[in-house]
Amino acid sequence: MKTLSFTVGLLLLLAASYCTAMPHGVNEIAPVRCCFKFYTGGIRQAEIINIIKTHSSCREKGFVVSTTKGNEICVSLNLKWAQRAFNQQQADEV
Template identity: 55%
Template sequence: MLLCFLLCILLNESCFLGCFPAHAVNDITPAKCCFQFFNGRIPQKQIKSTTKTHSKCVEKAFVVSTAKGTQVCVRQNLNWAQEAFKRQHAVQY
């Protein structure tokens, strides 16, 4: 009986820990790192900001904040994400 109870708890925890959306950002560590990635394209008019993840993260990524207030992880090798980052960080003269 105790074994069954422990297995149920373990199963519940594993589902909870593995059921994050594709835009999961790790806010627990001092540096933001992405572990799941959005593969689609976000229209430029919906992008509020684009920031790079910490250099010590396993995967190089951008965290894209949208006008709706969500944060989406995208890989740095996506052209549209690179362009959005460049546009946001372009020096204005």
């Protein structure tokens, strides 16, 4: 009986440690940011705090624009104003 209790306890301990480790592994593999809908309008340069490209494993490529109002807006890589804002930010970081 003690052996059975010990075995069940050990299995529960292993299962619990596996379950708590699983989300960390999944999160490290998952893309950071992906866009599924894209804003087609413009955003003034003065309103842009940060602009980053979506993760390389995302199905749809784009930019994520962080604004002064606290919004994060997905826009297409093809928008000229977004390309200019991204390039300007890259130049400012150097």
